Amino acid sequence: xxxxxxxxxxxxxxxxxxxxxxxxxxxxxxxxxxxxxxxxxxxxxxxxxxxxxxxxxxxxxxxxxxxxxxxxxxxxxxxxxxxxxxxxxxxxxxxxxxxxxxxxxxxxxxxxxxxxxxxxxxxxxxxxxxxxxxxxxxxxxxxxxxxxxxxxxxxxxxxxxxxxxxxxxxxxxxxxxxxxxxxxxxxxxxxxxxxxxxxxxxxxxxxxxxxxxxxxxxxxxxxxxxxxxxxxxxxxxxxxxxxxxxxxxxxxxxxxxxxxxxxxxxxxxxxxxxxxxxxxx
Numbered sequence: 169x170x171x172x173x174x175x176x177x178x179x180x181x182x183x184x185x186x187x188x189x190x191x192x193x194x195x196x197x198x199x200x201x202x203x204x205x206x207x208x209x210x211x212x213x214x215x216x217x218x219x220x221x222x223x224x225x226x227x228x229x230x231x232x233x234x235x236x237x238x239x240x241x242x243x244x245x246x247x248x249x250x251x252x253x254x255x256x257x258x259x260x261x262x263x264x265x266x267x268x269x270x271x272x273x274x275x276x277x278x279x280x281x282x283x284x285x286x287x288x289x290x291x292x293x294x295x296x297x298x299x300x301x302x303x304x305x306x307x308x309x310x311x312x313x314x315x316x317x318x319x320x321x322x323x324x325x326x327x328x329x330x331x332x333x334x335x336x337x338x339x340x341x342x343x344x345x346x347x348x349x350x351x352x353x354x355x356x357x358x359x360x361x362x363x364x365x366x367x368x369x370x371x372x373x374x375x376x377x378x379x380x381x382x383x384x385x386x387x388x389x390x391x392x393x394x395x396x397x398x399x400x401x402x403x404x405x406x407x408x409x410x411x412x413x414x415x416x417x418x419x420x421x422x423x424x425x426x427x428x429x430x431x432x433x434x435x436x437x438x439x440x441x442x443x444x445x446x447x448x449x
Contacts, residue, residue, distance in 0.1 A: 176378050177299065178412050181425070182412060182414075184367055185410055186371055186410075186411055187241065187369070187371070188407050189256075189373070190220075191247075191249075192228075192251070193220050193224060193404070194216065195217070196215040203207040207308040207309075208308060208428070210315065211311045213312060214250045214310065214313055215310045216281070217255065221255075225254070225255055228404050232260065239410075241368055242293055243293055243294055243295075243296065244256050244369075244371075245297075245361075245372070246295060246296070246297055246373075247302045247372065247374060248299060248319065248331060250309070253275075253297070253323050255372050255404065256370075256372040257287045257323065258287065259370075259404075261287040262290040263291075264288060265284050271288075272325040274286055274287045274324075275322065276323075293414055296326070296329075297326055297327065298331075299338065300360065301354075301357050301374075303376050305339050306339055306340045306344040307342070311339065312383055349375060351383065354377060354380060354381025354382075355381065365420070386398065
């Protein structure tokens, strides 16, 4: 069955549900969608969301609450760029924040000149920033991040501890990461997810990262499913998928499996029992 188009089976504890989100419209997208060379403009360094982008965030937030997704997500992983951080906390963060309240806000008021109120971390899942789900490294200023110390002030409740350097040493002005390198980084990122205990995770990332990572998957599916997985994401689009640990990377123990034979006793299947029973007289 595994080689055909029919259904497949796999142990539940060897699976995770991931909700993939491309960031909302960034300032760089406005001109970049018209002319690709606009992405070379240094004015778009680590571009924040536009006002239209914030409207997209508000609409996706309504959807994740209406669908019940907001109550199921156990962790939000975000690329450490301004547009993804704003999208992540705007969609999956708590309600309005009161100055001086505990816990710390996910985003301070007016971060990135957004004109937005502070966003609370109350009743929200933990947020963690990870470099491996960034967009292509290099050349495009919009894909170069600010210093982590700047982000920590603007996004106080986001965990940046996995980022090794304050400055962005991964971005090079004259070298653009290849699609093959990006795809390999995407697979590394998915393997990292298996080190996490959470079973339902939201990932807020970028168009290039999503397309080139997902193209490595779905080759055992019918073409329409492969297309559904790999088609380019729109701004603030969310797609939910299941990843399977076929190589036993994870070490999770099932929380629902039950061993049986408690208390122990004969468990011979009925058909076999009939065959072994003596003929009736």
